Every structure is written in structure tokens, then in C-alpha cells.
Amino acid sequence: MTVTTSGGLPDGVHDVAIIGAGVVGTAIARELARRRLRVALLDASGDVGEGTSKANTAILHTGFDATPGTLEARLVREGYGLLTAYAAEAGIPVERTGALLVAWDEEQRAALPTLADKAGRNGRPDTRLLDATELRRREPHLGPGALGALEIPGESVICPWTTTLAYATEALRHGAGLHLDCRVTDVRTTDEGHELATGRGPLRTRYLVNAAGLYADDIDRLLGHADFTVTPRRGQLIVFDKPARALLRHILLPVPTALGKGVLVAPTVHGNVLLGPTAEDLDDKRATGTTAEGLAFLRSHGARILPDLLAEEVTAVYAGLRAATGLDDYRIRSHPEQRYLTVGGIRSTGLTASLAIAAHVAGLLTEAGLEPGAPDTGPRPERMPGSGEASARPYQRAESIAADPAYGQVVCHCERVTLGEIRDALAGPLPPVSAAGLRRRTRATAGRCQGTFCGPTVRALLEAGARPERPGAAAGTAAGTAAGTAAGTVGATVPEATIPDAVPHAAPDAEPVARTVDVLVVGAGPAGLTAAASLAAWGAGAVEVVERESVVGGVRRRAPWSGLAAVAAGLPPGGRASVRRRAEAAARAGARVRTGVTVTGWAGPLTVDLTGPGGLERITARAVVLATGARERPRAARLVPGGRPPGVFTAGQVERAVRGYGQPIGRRAVVVGAERAGYRAALTLRQAGVVIVAMVTDAPRPPAGAALDRAVRGWLGFPLLTDATVTGLTGRDRLESIGLRRGDGATAILGCDAVVFAGDWIPEHELARSAGIALDPGTLGPAVDAAFRTSIPGVFAAGAVVRPTASAATAVRDGRATATAVLRHLNRSRRQPEPPPLRLSR
Template sequence: MQKIYDVAIIGAGAVGTAIARELSRYRLNTVLLEAKPDVGMGTTKANTAIWHTGFDAKPGTLEAQLLRRSYALMQDYVPEAGVPTEPLGGLLVAWNEDQRQALPALRDRAHANGVTDVRIISPEEVYRLEPNLNQGARGGLFVPGESLICPFTLPLAFATQALLNGVSLKLNFPVHSVKQQDGVTLVEGPEETVRARYLVNAAGLYSDEIDHMLGHHDFTVTPRRGELIVYDKFARSLVNHIILPVPTAKTKGVLISPTVYGNVLLGPTAEDLEDKTNTATSEAGLTMLLEKGRAILPRLLDEEVTATYAGLRAATEHKDYQIRLHAEQRYVCVGGIRSTGVSAAMGIAEYVGELLAEAGLTLTPKPEFKTIRMPNIGEAGPRPYQQPELIAQNPDYGRMVCHCEKVSLGEILDAIHSPLPARTLDGLRRRTRAMQGRCQSFNCQAHITAILAKETGQSPRFLLSLDAGKELPL
């Protein structure tokens, strides 16, 4: 008789891993299924890396409610788990009269959402906070609670803690079909079928397709591409806050924000696509960003670009999250988490737990819920290369492998041998920052590829995707 899990969660992004972590508090057999070879590989990894207060969410929506709840939960969790963060605050800048006149309504909305410290500030104060802004700011809205966060560490923290507390994780498990019979949900993957009593669909961009497999047609996900440019660390001193535009109906607009790694982000664009895998950057997108960037912070463009990337948000035709309990199917759909998944994940997870209980799942707390502490890859706390005690214990922490990001051999080895180990170059990048700096891995990639191949027994050809391309017409 094959094992029957209590709960199967499809999708190991910020939301799916947070749900797995939440359920791991209870006496449950939970399995987390992920199509990709690592957690946090979809929308979660390519966004603006901001921990939102939810100040601008539409009051009364589930999104507003869960963002607020999540914000409170993360106040404890982020420091406990050591997720890199910086509480810089957000500054919405009004560049014309229309935008300036929109500020009071935005402030009132923030207050209605319980974000009561939001206030309107004068142009003088805008320039005092951000002296390098272009001329022409008419005023601003200051949102002290907006913070930077590491969108790589957060899902890794959730997933690692879930694993430590007994959740099973199956990577490389794209779901081919979902069937229900005799009170059990059968989730069919490429090599095996997972059986569970309850199902949670946190499949992000693919949440509508999973929903269809269960007979529902409540929403359609339209991938909304956001392209971003990462500037060199030398640009960091130009920006003190998360500089936001006054939002429109479709998007929060193009922002300029520091990152926890000490770079500066410019983006995102917002473009509805059909292809859910199209994470390519485009000429038009990058050109548009440069124009916007020049208009907001002219000196930013004097600095070098370190990286460009694109992510896809799971937008739907609805203005709110699509979280639905289908009690008769013992199924919770968590769809349409648009662009606020990282910030709302903990609130969503708690809510999903409540919905599962409503559907009959018994939640008995375990006597012990193990906590974790993630390696710090942010600039706000000390990094290993700055810690003499650590280097004295293990000289590999003083042995730099990635010079641009000051990542040591010790950290690389830790990431390869962690409870949720890095198996790919990209996985190593997201766990350590290695290869993410201004030389874009050109100094260290060869060395790191060799280390990863040796430590994991994988072939360099595989790690370098040398057999992945189409046959070349030579």
C-alpha cells in the first residue's frame, strides 16, 4: 500500500514553502511538490525584493488583509530566521500635479489598511530624504514600514524549516495530472504518483491549470513580465529609500530601490504575455527602463549595470487573490497572488491552514517546532569574510571565491552541503550571492563549476547545460 500523505502542496515558491512551513507545526505528513530543481525558482526569485506593508492594497480585499497579517508575522520571523532585510522605508514621489493630488487618497487608503504611519511630505522633505533625485518632484508620500528583503533566502528559510520539521520535498516533480478517487487526491508526476488526503495548489503561474484539473474555471493566469536592471554597488550611495512612483491601476510602476546585497534595482516593466516561460529581457523593456531611470535619478545611469533579469507575475482577470476552499474536494486553491507573494506568504499560509481545518483537517500542534537560522548574505549584518572568529575556526571563510560579492569557499561548501543543498549554479548563486556581482561570474564561474561538480558528483557538461541546446545546424 502506497503512502498517503495528509497534505500535498503543489508549488515551492514563497507561498508554497510558507504553507509547508506552517503545516509542519502540526502532526501531519505533508509533501511539497515542485516542478523545478529548486525552491523559489518562479515568480519568487525575480521581483523587486521588497517587503511590502500593504499600504496601497485595496481596503477590504483578501490581499490587503493577508498582507497586513503577514507583515506582523514577519516582524518576528525575519529576524529569527536571519533573512536579510533592511528597513529603509518607501518614498512615493509625485512628479506632476495629477500625481500630487492623488497623494491624499493614497494616504487615506494606507490608514484604512492600518498602515497609520504613512504621511504626505513636502518637496523640500523629498529632496532632503533623496538629494540625488531629478528636479521637479512636487511632493511625496513617506511609507516608513516598507523594507528590503532577500527573496532568495526567504523561501529557502521556509523550506529548510519545513524539512527540518518533517515535510517531504520532491523537486523535479512537474504535475501531469490530478485525480480524485475514494477520498484521496492522486497527483501524477513524471515518475510517481503522490497520494494525499488534502491538496493545496500554490502553483503560481500554473495555478489556473492545476485548478482546471480539479474541474474549476474560476480564473486565468496571464503572465505579466517585469524586466529589471541591477546597478553596481557604487550606485548604492545615490539612494536612501525605496523610491516608488504613484501607482496606476495596472502596476505599481517603475521603482528605484537598493537591494539587501548593496546594489540598486531599476524596474519593473509590466507587460502581459501569453508564454508562461518567457523570462527573457527585451530591447524595448530595457530601453524604457533606462529612460525612466534617467528621469528619476539621472546619476544612476553613470554607473555600470551589473545584471538584467525578467520575472513573471501571476496576474489574473480579478483584482484580488484567488484563494478558494473547495471543502468537498478537500482542496484549497491559492491563485492570483500577483506581485505580493513574498510579502503575503506567511499570512496566506496561516489562512490556508485555517481553510484546511475548516475542511476537516485536524491540526494538532507538535510538542516541538524547530527553528532555523539562515546564513547571512545581506550587507546589513556581518558576512563571513568580516568575522575573524569564524575564519579562525575555518580558514575557508577567509578564502574568497567570488571577489565581487566577497563569497568565501566556506560559504560555497556550506550551501552545497546544507539541508536543502544547492545542486545547480543558479541554486548556489541564490544561496550565497556567488556569481551575482559586477563581473557576472566571469572571474569565478569556472572555479565554482569545478567545485560544484566535484562536491556533488555531477558532470560539468550537465551543470553547464552543454547538452541542453538544440542540435546546431553546422
């Protein structure tokens, strides 16, 4: 088992070298390594699956619409069965949702019987025609005008990243060598076979397999062949947040065209909804940026297919390139006289066909003179960590948490990724070398906040590696520690940037520990802490606060609290001390304040499930206060087109990175957004030594107000560009510039290596929404009355989750008002006097 990323390549002659470590290349490496051959797998990038394989529609195709009689039709049909079985063995997430091929006009409807006949000739006789009534019953959120559909029951969704990783891992287990950052620049034929010239030196091999994807034609030409030309076909995609998953039950396919399968809407195994792709033939094989036109095109199709989808939050926009050849079949060709084999023109069905392609390649190599052994039928494939939503995740498994509390410490709250999962990925046989690689392996930073909350922690863990040095003291602010100690509770905090070893534990308990309290407050920001302190002081009974982060204070807890910085943060001077005093006051009054505990869902109207290093819990309360706060919309949610280079942040992410970890942000930054958060970010950036190129806002004047603008810009001296929008981001290994368009149509490019998106707040409403609580159509937070009561009796909401743009001072007032309403709710059977004032020193 060898993975190299630098230095010279192994000496000696390999039996087979494979160029390209995408899903097809890794599948071939797995197949050949299992036959006891000396195999080398080379890729120009720094990870497996970095090309086409990482940006497809993640569908496990039945091959119902392949051209009958083609090699593609056969390999997709065979590969579907092979990959379905392999996924079950290896733990690759798969969901069999079925697909509906939807007709939107008479011409399309007339084509459905022909497509059903074609499916039968491809071995899929189980398709069925649906009329408009049955279609509407199956998909009630479908847009108007759908005339009918063809049902394809076997279509499924799969995780393409886990599939590629599983193949590569098994190849390594069987002795293959994986050589990354190893671009092949030339091939010289020798008596032994081939000598590959690479950026890391030569590599010798008897047989050569070209699985280079977009560059397969370039490699082919090095061997003297010009059988095909690859045209990069860009497919842009939009991923919507998990609440959108309730809008559809099947993969919704259009009637296919010559350019591809068209724009589809599909669920993902991770609980999201995907819209796309476009089909744009380009000249540049590296043009993986999105465009404003492409995103608008997708949204127009989404509006027709599933209108309610566009009201959902976007978690990612990205683009991938497919290897189009203009031919109607794969270009798999053997050249026995050269001991060379081309695997080219593999389209979007390549994921499904990958194992069958690998077996076909092994057969062709045997015909060319290679003498492989029989496939190793030894140990079963190593099971991949489960990241799909259809099965229990580590944070939901009491046994796993009992054996190792790291599986209860949620780091990425949007995707519920735990410290244990990140540790396992970093310590695995093929560890990630970048944040993007870790994201593909674990989903960390892939959720709705795009790393605003967890990004700096994930970055610190990645930089520390699989076994970082442990800090000498526990993480968390003094407020979090004081609150936990005063309440007699060990705050469930794990030192940030620390990956613990597995901790032995007594016999695991498979059931959540059930408890009851009088009031449960979810969120330890200003509103939640004030409500808890007031209720505990007024004798409301057992009051408990649970906070998912390792420290209390809400999104502003790492803000610079003095002078102009306090003004920019929307807090009075000494705000950090104020937060600490509120936590201490709540604990002194008898409230239990716990950090590092995540509410994962509802088990009843006033019952929630929680996870933490201590295990699973189920708490029933007489009243629940949601004080879950708000988050900034990241770049993806704002539909800003362009590439996805490192150097893109939110203001909250900058605060955590700089003040929590001392992480560098860049040298020159643009701040997008002139709300208070933007000015706070500017102060933090300057204190970190970053030059602020400009602040950009689409408003005609700074929303934070003229006084704050004059104070901060007068001190820091950067320009403010009003009535301007960001039109795109450029850069590959690092952000290089952003494009702007002014209201008068003028455009500009600002050179920078960091961009910070600030403000544009949205409530953290997912917990409220999952309970069925009505949302305010304006703020998108829980709709509340004057007493902060939601649509569910006994559930209240306060703070930024209700008023996402309000200041911390407003949140404090709301917290106290909510406490008054909760106390009246608890005592509604008898007359309750006005609660006494709670005095908190500042």
C-alpha cells in the same frame, strides 16, 4: 527530512500534498509540517523558488496601498508583522529603508492625500506628506521635476531567495517531503482523496493544495474549476553595481496604476540598486527573457527618477512572470467537498503575505475536515547564512575565520563569498543542483564580473559536491609558490575546487592584526610585480604585494603563451615564464608577495583592511600602489537582451575554465569582440575542440589589427562579421542561438551552444572609488598624473586599472615608472638620485 529529484515517489497516503514550491508553497509546507502532518511538496523545477519567487522586486510591503477590506489587504498586513519577526529569528536579510511615493506631475501630487488616507485604512497611519524641498533634502540625487512625495516609513527590502529557502528548510526539519522535477500532469479523485499523476509516478494524498503560481489555473481545471485565468505579466529588471547604492536612501515608488506599482528604484539587501519592473501581459508562461524595448523603457524611467544611476555598471538584467488574474484580490478558495484548496492570483505582495497565507490555508483546511495538531513550538528556525550587507559577513568575522580558515578564503571577489559559505550551501539540507541555485544561496557569480574570475572555480566546487576529493598538491602556479616561499610567506592558497572541513584553531582574535609597511602593492599582475621588484631592489624598505587570486599574473595568467597565442594575448613569447620571473625577482629583492588575500576596504587614507585564511589584517603603508587590473564587461553590463541560459561566458572565464580546470565550454561557439582577447579566446576554444561559428564585432574592422586577424583566422578559418551587434540570446536549459543585426539593418541567427563576450575592458576601480579617488571620465580608472599619482597623496595607480586596454608590456613599463615615483615620494625630504635600472631576463 526527504528531498528527491528522481525515481518514484513515496508510497502511502499523505495528509496534504502541495503543488508549487515557491515562497507561498514552501510557507504552507512549513506551517503544515509543524502541525505534525505528513506533507508532500511537489515542484516541476529542480529547486525551490524557481518560478515567480526568484524574480521579484524583493520588497517587504506594508500593504499601504492595498484595496481596503480585501483578503489581500488583511493578509499583507498580518504577513508583514509575521515575516518581520520570522526574518529576525531565521537570519533572513531585511533592511527597513522606508519608501517615498514620488509625484512627478500635479495629478500625481493631488493623489497623494488620498493614498495617505488609504494607508490609514490599511493600518498604516504613520505616512507623511513631503513637499518638494523636503523630498530633495531626503533624496538629493533625485531627478528634476519631482513635486512631492508620500513617505511610508515601514517599507523594507528583503532577500526573497533566502526567505523561500528558510521556509523549505524548516518544513524539511519537521518531516515534510520535497519532490523536485516532479510535474503534476493529472489529478484523479479517490475515496482517500486524490491521486496525483506526475512525471515520476503517482502520489496519494487526503488533501490537496494548489499553490502552482503561474499554472494555478491549469491545476484548477484538472479539478473541474474555472474560477480564474492566469495571464503571465512579465516584469523586466536591471540591477546596478554596489557603488550605485550611495545614490539613494529609500525605496523610490511611483504613484501606482491599474497594471501594478510601476517602475521603482530600490536598494537591495545585497548592496545593489534595482530598477524595474515593466508590466507586460503575455500569452507564454515561459517567456522570461528580457527585450531591448523593455530595457530601454526601464532606462528611460531611470533617467528621470535617478539620472546618475545610468552611469553605474549593470550587474544583471532579468525578467520574471507574475500571475495576473484581472481581479483585485487573491484567489484563495476552499472546496471542502473535494478536500481541495486553490491559492491563486498571488501578486507581488505574496512574499510579504506568505506566512499569513499559510496560516489562512491551515484554517481553511481545518474547516474542510483536516485535523492538524497544534503548531510545534520547539526549536527556533534554523538560521540562514547571512548574505545581506547590513550585518557582518563571514569574511569580516575574525572568530569565524579563526575557527575555520575557509571563511577567510574569498572565492567570489565581487560579492565576497567565501569557500566556507559555498561548502556550507553544498552540504546543507537543501543543496543546490545548479550554478543558479548556488548563486541564489550564496551570491557567488552574481557580482559585476558575472563569474569571469570565480565562475570556473564555483563550477568545479558544484560538480565536486560538498566533500570533493582533495588534490594531491596545493593549487597555484609555480610563480605564486616561488614568490611565497622566497618571501618567507605561506601564500594563502587553498586548492581550487577543494572544500576543507572545519579546522580547529586556538582562541579566536576578534580584532584585525595591525601592521605597517613602507609600500603596499595591491595586485600581482605585470604592473604590480614590476613595481614591487623595482622598489625592493632600490631599497624602498618593507614592500608587500597582496593578490586576491591564488596565483599571480593578473587576468592573462592562464593565456596560452606561445606562438600566435602569445601575440593574441598581447605578450611576448614566453610570457608565463616572464610572469614567474617577475614574481621571483620581487621575492629575491626582499618584497613579500602574498596570494589568496583580499583587500576589503579602507580604514584610513593609507590604511586598508584585508581578509584571508589567516584572519583579518589592517595594514598601514607610507605609499599604496593600486594595480588591481581590469575586467571584461560581461553580457549583462552590455545590456544584451534575451534569456539567461547556461553557455554564456567572457573570454577570461573561458581561459580559466579550459586551462585551469579542463572544463568543457560547448561544441559550437560565437566569439563577440575582435579585440586581442577575442582572438585569444578563439585559440583557446579551438584547442578545446570547440568549433568557432563566427567572430562578431560592432566595429567596421577588427580593433586588434589586420595582421593579428589574418594570422589567427588564416590558421583557424572562421568568419569575421563586422558592423554587427548581438540582439538577443535564446535557449532555456542551454544556449541555442544568438541574434545579430548588421549596420545595414539585415538580421541573422547563428546557432551555437556557447557565446563568448571578449574585451570591452573596464578598470577594476571599486577599491579606488571607495577611497574617494577621482576617476578619469574616459577610462573610468583612477585619474593619475605623469607620475601615476592619484588624487589622494601617497596613493598611486598603475597598469590596467589606469589603462584597461593596454598590453602587458605597457603595464610593465608603467610599473617601473610608478616605482620611480613612489621612491621619490618616500624620499621627498631629501634629494633622491635616479634609481638604477632593474634588469630582468625574459
